Each structure stands twice: as structure tokens, then as C-alpha cells.
Amino acid sequence: MKAKCKFLIVDDNEVDQMVTRMLLKKKLAIDDVSQVSTGDEALQWLRQSDSTLAECLIILLDIQMPEMDGFQFLEAYDKMGDDVKHKTSIIMLSSTLDPRDIRRAHDHKYVKTLLSKPMPTHRLGELFAEDADN
Amino acid sequence: MIVRRFALLREKLVALTQRNFFALLVTIVVSLALLTVTNYFTIKILSSVRAYANGESQYSKGEKGAARHLISYVNTHDDSDWAKFKEELGVPIGDSLARVALTHNGDIDVIRQGFLAGRNHPDDIDNLIWLFRHFKNVSFMAQAIQAWKEADQAIEKEYRLGEEAHHRLTSGQWSSNDQRELIRRINDISSELTLKERTFSSVLGAAARDINHYLFVANIFFTLLILGCALGYAASMIGRILKSQTELELKNLDLTNTNRELDNFVYSASHDIRAPLMSLKGLIEIAQIEDDPEQLKEYLKLMQLSLEKQDHFINDIINFSRNKRVSLQMQEVSLVEVIDNALNQHRFMKGADRIDVHREYSLDKVFSDPLRLSILFNNLVSNAIKYSDAAKDCCFLKVKTYPTEDHNIISIEDNGVGIRPEDQKKIFDMFFVTQNNNKGTGLGLYIVKEAVQKLGGSIAVESEKNVGTKFIIQIPKRQVVSLSTPG
Numbered sequence: 001m002k003a004k005c006k007f008l009i010v011d012d013n014e015v016d017q018m019v020t021r022m023l024l025k026k027k028l029a030i031d032d033v034s035q036v037s038t039g040d041e042a043l044q045w046l047r048q049s050d051s052t053l054a055e056c057l058i059i060l061l062d063i064q065m066p067e068m069d070g071f072q073f074l075e076a077y078d079k080m081g082d083d084v085k086h087k088t089s090i091i092m093l094s095s096t097l098d099p100r101d102i103r104r105a106h107d108h109k110y111v112k113t114l115l116s117k118p119m120p121t122h123r124l125g126e127l128f129a130e131d132a133d134n
Numbered sequence: 135m136i137v138r139r140f141a142l143l144r145e146k147l148v149a150l151t152q153r154n155f156f157a158l159l160v161t162i163v164v165s166l167a168l169l170t171v172t173n174y175f176t177i178k179i180l181s182s183v184r185a186y187a188n189g190e191s192q193y194s195k196g197e198k199g200a201a202r203h204l205i206s207y208v209n210t211h212d213d214s215d216w217a218k219f220k221e222e223l224g225v226p227i228g229d230s231l232a233r234v235a236l237t238h239n240g241d242i243d244v245i246r247q248g249f250l251a252g253r254n255h256p257d258d259i260d261n262l263i264w265l266f267r268h269f270k271n272v273s274f275m276a277q278a279i280q281a282w283k284e285a286d287q288a289i290e291k292e293y294r295l296g297e298e299a300h301h302r303l304t305s306g307q308w309s310s311n312d313q314r315e316l317i318r319r320i321n322d323i324s325s326e327l328t329l330k331e332r333t334f335s336s337v338l339g340a341a342a343r344d345i346n347h348y349l350f351v352a353n354i355f356f357t358l359l360i361l362g363c364a365l366g367y368a369a370s371m372i373g374r375i376l377k378s379q380t381e382l383e384l385k386n387l388d389l390t391n392t393n394r395e396l397d398n399f400v401y402s403a404s405h406d407i408r409a410p411l412m413s414l415k416g417l418i419e420i421a422q423i424e425d426d427p428e429q430l431k432e433y434l435k436l437m438q439l440s441l442e443k444q445d446h447f448i449n450d451i452i453n454f455s456r457n458k459r460v461s462l463q464m465q466e467v468s469l470v471e472v473i474d475n476a477l478n479q480h481r482f483m484k485g486a487d488r489i490d491v492h493r494e495y496s497l498d499k500v501f502s503d504p505l506r507l508s509i510l511f512n513n514l515v516s517n518a519i520k521y522s523d524a525a526k527d528c529c530f531l532k533v534k535t536y537p538t539e540d541h542n543i544i545s546i547e548d549n550g551v552g553i554r555p556e557d558q559k560k561i562f563d564m565f566f567v568t569q570n571n572n573k574g575t576g577l578g579l580y581i582v583k584e585a586v587q588k589l590g591g592s593i594a595v596e597s598e599k600n601v602g603t604k605f606i607i608q609i610p611k612r613q614v615v616s617l618s619t620p621g
Contacts, residue, residue, distance in 0.1 A: 012569075013409070015436050019416030026423050038569055064405060066567045095412040098401035117409075118416025 004055050009035040010042040010073065011062040011093070020060060020093065020119045027121040039068030043076055046084060056087050060119070061111075063094040063101055070094070074110055085110075091124075093117055155370050162363040169356040176349040182265035183342045185258035186278070187335060189229060192253040194331050196225025197289060201320050204296050208313055211303060219296055223289065228252040230286040233279070236266045274341035278334050285330035292323045402565050403451060406575060410444035443575075450577040453509050457585050462503045469507070469535050469544065470498045476511035477533075486519050489529045489548075497535040500542050502609060506585040511546075513578045514605055518548040520574075523600065541591070541608045549602035558595055 007030060011017045017035045024030040034049075036042045042059070063070040070092060077085075092105045092114040105114040115123055199222035207215035228251025235244045242263075249259045269275035299316055302308050414437055421433045473493075480486055515531070522529045532547040553561060553568070560566045562583040565576035586593045591609035 013413065015413045015440055016409075016416065018436070019413060019420060022420040023416065026420060064409075067569045095409045096401070096405050097408065098405065100401075117412035118419055 005030075005032075006053065006057050007033040008042065008045065008057060008059045009033060010037075010039065010059060010065075010070075011035070012037050012065040013062070016062070016117060023119045023121050028125065038065055039070070039073035039076065042073060043080075046077075046080065050081070050084055053084070053087055056089070057084075059088060059090045060093045061090055063092060063096050063105070071104060071108075074108060077110065091115060091127075093119060155367075155374075158363045158367045158370060162360055162367065165356050165359045165363065169353070169360070172349070172352050172356070176345055176352075178261065179265065179269075179345055180342055182258075182261035183338050183345075185254065185261050186265065186338055188258065189249070189252055189254045189262065190331055190334050190338075193226045193229050193285075194327075196222045196253070197292070197327055198324070200226075200292065200296075201324055204292075204299065204320060205317060208299055208303065208308070208316055216300060223293055223296070224251055225253050226286070226289045227293070229254075229282075230289060232262075233266075233282055233286065236263065237270075237279075274337050274344075278337045281330045281333040281337065285327055285334070288323050288327045288330065292320065295319055295323070399564075402576075406447050406565075407444060410440040410447075413440040447575045447577070450575045450581065453513075454577055454581050454584075457506065457509055457581055457588065460505060462588060463505070464501055464503055466499055467502050467504045467507060468498050469500055469542070470495050472504065472507045473511050473533055473535070473544075476508065476515045479512065480515050480519055483516070483519050485522050485524075489519060489522055489531050492530060492532040494532070494534040494536075497537045497542055500609070501611075502542075502589060506589050510582050510585045510607070513582045514546045517578060518546065518550060518603075521548075521550040521603070523549065523551045523602075525600075537611070540612075541610055544607045544609075545604060546607075547602065547604040552599040552601050552603055553595065553597040554599050558597060561595065562593075 007024060009017050009020050011020065014037075017037075021033050021035060024033055034045065036045050042061075061070045061073065068076070074090070077090075089112050090110050091112050093116075094101070094105075094114065095117045096102065102114060105111050113123075113127065200219050203215045203219040203222060206212070207219055228248045230248070232245045232248025232252065235241065235248060245263060246259055249262055250256065254262060265275065266279075270279060295316065299308070299312070302312065417433050417437050417440070421430055424430055424433065470493075473495075477491055518531050526549060528549075530549055532545075534543075534545045534547075536543050557566075557568050561568075561579050563576075564580045566580075567574040567576045583593055586607055586609070589609050591607060593608075594606045595603065596606070597603040
């Protein structure tokens with residue numbers, strides 16, 4: 001069921017984009033991955049892909065980005081239509097150690113969890129399993 | 135409103151206090167000393183005056199007794215009366231001897247003997263001597279001494295009268311006429327003496343009353359002065375406490391801000407140091423499961439890129455710290471040399487070979503700090519190369535130096551990618567990076583701004599997206615060295 005999920009990587013660092021994409025591909029055999037560099041681009045991508053979205057979307061969201069950081073993206077995301085949000089799960093992916101960021105991510109209603117870079121594929125696998133059980 | 139008034143009062147108090155703090159303290163100490171000394175001497179004077187009054191009383195009693203015994207003697211011819219006469223007259227004569235010795239700075243033992251014979255209390259004698267010696271020329275004491283001297287002359291007359299009567303009695307030449315004459319003369323002497331004694335007493339009494347009055351006034355004066363100073367001192371202390379409280383509050387606020395900034399800095403910096411490591415970790419993870427050697431080479435290249443980024447960041451942090459901590463060392467510097475050094479250092483940077491450098495130097499030697507200048511130019515040159523526009527065929531970097539009346543101007547202009555207007559205000563902020571930019575640490579221009587501020591100058595930017603950027607730095611020729619960064 002989760003195999004049908006589409007992934008969107010939101011990260012300003014091109015190396016990290018590539019690393020995350022390769023980890024998804026090689027370790028979890030997930031091929032349906034899109035990537036954008038900024039929060040703005042992510043919002044645009046969501047609006048454009050709205051109608052074409054399949055059953056589910058998982059956003060891997062970086063925190064520290066220029067212009068619009070991860071949390072600012074979440075504020076804009078809040079104003080989007082419910083049909084998009086129903087299909088979407090958001091996982092934050094960052095190398096931050098700032099306890100304020102960690103707490104904020106933990107408490108955020110849209111954030112499923114905060115994972116530390118590089119993408120821990122086994123944790124993602126576990127999250128799938130939990131979802132599948134429910 | 136009340137708070138503001140209170141603050142005003144506080145300021146006034148603080149201003150008043152700082153100036154007068156020591157003056158008040160000194161006044162209090164001096165007043166106390168003066169009050170003590172004044173009281174000590176006045177009491178000594180009054181006590182001496184009392185001793186003289188007492189002495190006068192003994193003097194008077196002695197003389198009266200002597201007169202009574204002399205009259206009795208010439209009536210009864212009793213030798214014991216003659217002896218009593220001499221004994222009683224010894225009292226004023228003792229005082230007289232003491233006075234003569236005192237007037238001529240005579241032997242202290244003679245003076246003491248004289249006063250003892252005058253039936254003065256032994257404990258009063260020091261005060262009698264002290265007052266005489268120190269006040270003999272002061273009006274009240276001079277008058278008293280004069281009266282005393284005249285009384286002594288009368289005592290001498292009485293003595294001679296006695297001697298004469300004794301002589302005539304013992305030789306049997308005493309007549310009733312003589313007796314009447316003697317009584318008349320004794321009465322004359324007595325009334326003259328009474329007059330002198332009264333003068334003596336009233337002069338000393340008046341002096342004592344005057345001194346008492348002055349003492350009272352002096353005591354009131356000094357007490358009020360001390361009270362006033364103490365109140366001022368208390369106000370000054372309160373002012374100090376209020377001032378230090380205000381300072382403490384400000385410092386606390388400062389510290390809280392500094393702590394928050396430090397926290398922000400530590401988390402931002404640690405993120406930027408950690409991020410390339412995490413990229414590296416991810417690259418290693420995917421490299422481990424990669425079989426294609428070409429792909430592996432690509433990963434290695436990316437690893438190197440991540441490490442270079444981290445190295446660059448650490449360099450920036452070091453520059454940031456040096457700029458903050460190392461004190462200004464003003465000296466004659468060759469601007470041309472510093473700028474050429476910066477250009478040379480970046481000769482092999484990626485993209486540097488595409489850039490033509492134009493130098494227009496009409497200013498070389500300046501009085502400035504070489505460390506700040508080199509931090510400044512290294513960052514600006516590095517930026518110009520980093521953000522050169524690959525879409526353009528011909529790239530240039532134009533460096534100009536020229537003096538104005540008060541300033542040395544350096545401008546660095548390129549035809550790179552340019553900066554969006556909305557970003558131009560933020561580029562000097564710490565950790566600000568522009569969009570689509572994996573190259574920046576967000577520190578370079580912040581350090582540039584801080585370095586320029588340390589030199590007392592200013593930096594401005596003119597830029598247009600896709601056209602190019604120009605940084606203009608103004609450094610005052612006569613620079614007032616500020617130890618801390620303004621603002």
C-alpha cells in the first residue's frame with residue numbers, strides 16, 4: 001500500500017538531495033521521488049501536482065533553508081486545501097542540534113517525526129510498518 | 135508617569151552625589167574634629183576661669199581674715215593674733231608671688247608654691263598656669279591681671295601697715311591715735327581691695343558667660359553642619375545604590391541578550407559545521423552499496439565539495455573571531471599590496487581564470503589596520519569570483535582606490551550574478567544566505583561589515599540582478615579608534 005507513496009525532497013543542499021534520493025532508491029527501492037530546493041518551490045510543486053497526486057505523498061523537509069525555512073513552509077502549507085493535506089505526511093530531515101528546533105518539530109501537528117541526516121532508511125521502514133499495521 | 139518622575143529624581147540624585155561625595159565626607163570628619171577641639175578647649179578655659187574665681191575667693195577671705203586679726207592684735211596685743219595676721223595675709227601674698235613669677239616666666243616650682251600658699255586646690259594649679267600663660271594678652275585676662283596686680287599692691291600696703299604697727303607695739307610707742315589711724319587705713323585698704331576683687335570677678339564672670347555663649351553657638355553650628363552633611367551623605371549613598379541598581383539592570387539585560395545571541399550563534403555554527411559531515415556520512419553510505427566505479431568517482435567529488443565547504447566555514451569562523459578579538463593595530467599600510475595579495479590568493483579558485491581584473495589605483499599608502507583590510511578584501515574578491523555569471527562571455531572585476539577630502543574610498547565592482555533588491559538589505563546580516571546558493575556560509579559579508587566598522591568606516595552596495603554588483607568602502611583618513619564595535 002505504502003509502496004504507492006510518492007516522495008518529495010525539499011532541501012537547498014544539492015548533495016543532500018542526491019544522497020537522500022539514492023538512499024531511498026538503493027535501500028528502499030523507492031523510485032517515485034521528486035526534489036525541490038526551496039519552500040517556495042515545494043508549495044508551487046504541491047499546487048501543480050494537486051490533481052495528479054496518487055494515493056499518498058511523503059514530504060522530506062529540511063529545516064534550515066534560505067528565504068523560507070522548513071517551519072515557514074509549514075505555515076504556508078497550513079493554508080492549503082484539505083484534500084492535499086489528507087494525502088500528505090511530512091517528515092523533517094535535518095542535521096540540526098538546536099533543542100528549540102527539535103521541540104518545535106516534535107510538537108508540530110503536521111510533522112510526523114524529525115529524522116537526522118543522513119536519511120536513516122531503517123527508521124523510515126519502521127514508520128511504514130507502523131502505518132501498515134494501523 | 136510616576137516611574138518617569140522617579141527616574142528623573144534618580145538621575146538628579148546620582149548627579150548630585152557623584153560630585154559631592156568626598157566633599158561631604160571630608161566636611162563631616164573636619165566638623166567632628168573641630169567640634170571636639172572646640173569643646174575641649176572651651177571646657178578647659180571655663181574650668182580655669184572657675185579656678186581663678188575660687189582663688190579670688192580664697193584671696194579675699196585671707197585678706198579679710200588678716201585685717202580682722204590685725205585689728206584684734208592692736209587691741210589685745212596678743213601675739214597669736216599677730217601670727218594669725220601673717221598666716222592669713224600669706225594667702226594673697228602666695229597668689230601675688232605666683233603672679234609675679236608667671237609674668238616674668240619664672241620657675242614653675244615658685245609658681246606652684248605661690249598658688250598652694252594661696253589655698254588653691256592642687257588639681258586646679260595646672261589650669262591656673264595654663265590660662266595665665268595663654269591668655270595673658272587676651273583682653274579679659276589682661277584686665278583681670280591688671281586688677282590682680284593693683285590688689286597685690288594694696289596687700290603690700292596692708293603688710294607694711296601691720297609690720298609698722300607690730301614694730302611700734304613691741305617698742306611701746308603705740309598710742310590710741312595710732313590705733314584709730316590704723317583702723318581707718320585698714321578700712322581704706324579693704325574697700326580698695328573689695329573694688330579690685332569685684333573687678334577681677336566680674337571680668338572673669340563676663341568672659342565665662344561670653345565663652346559659654348560662643349560655645350553654644352559653635353555647638354549648634356557644627357551639629358547642624360554634621361547633620362546636613364550626614365543627610366547629604368545618606369542621599370549620596372542612596373543615589374549610588376540606585377545608580378548601581380540601574381547599571382545592574384542594564385548589564386543583566388545586556389547579558390541576557392548576549393547569552394541569547396551566543397546560543398543562536400552556537401546552534402547556527404554547529405549546524406553549519408555538522409551539515410557537511412552529515413552529507414559526507416550519507417555519501418559514504420550510498421558509496422558502500424554502489425558498484426559502478428564512475429558513480430563512485432562522482433561521490434568522491436561530492437565528498438570533497440562537502441569538506442571544502444566545511445573548511446571554508448571554519449576559516450570564516452576563525453576570521454570572525456580574529457576580527458572581534460584582535461585589537462586594532464594602526465600602521466602605514468600599502469592598499470595596493472593588500473588588494474593584490476587578495477587577488478593573488480584567489481587566482482586558482484574555480485572560475486577565477488575567466489575574470490579580467492582592472493586595477494585603478496590612485497591611492498596607496500593609508501594609515502590603517504592590515505588584518506582588517508586583508509579580511510575585507512579577501513572576502514570581497516572571493517565573493518566576486520564565486521558569484522561571477524557563467525551566462526556572460528566576458529567577466530570583469532574592477533578595483534578602484536581614491537581619496538576624498540576626509541575619506542579613503544575603495545570600490546570593488548563586478549558583472550556577476552547580482553543581488554536582488556530585497557536581499558541587498560540583508561546580505562550583511564549574520565548567517566544570511568541567498569536562495570539557490572550552496573556556496574555561502576552567511577558569515578563573509580557580516581565579517582566584512584564588522585571589519586569596516588572596526589576601522590570606523592562604512593560599506594555600501596549597489597547591485598542589479600544579472601547585471602553586477604559594486605561594493606563601496608569608505609574609511610576615514612583620521613580615524614578615531616573605537617575599542618568596541620558600534621551598536
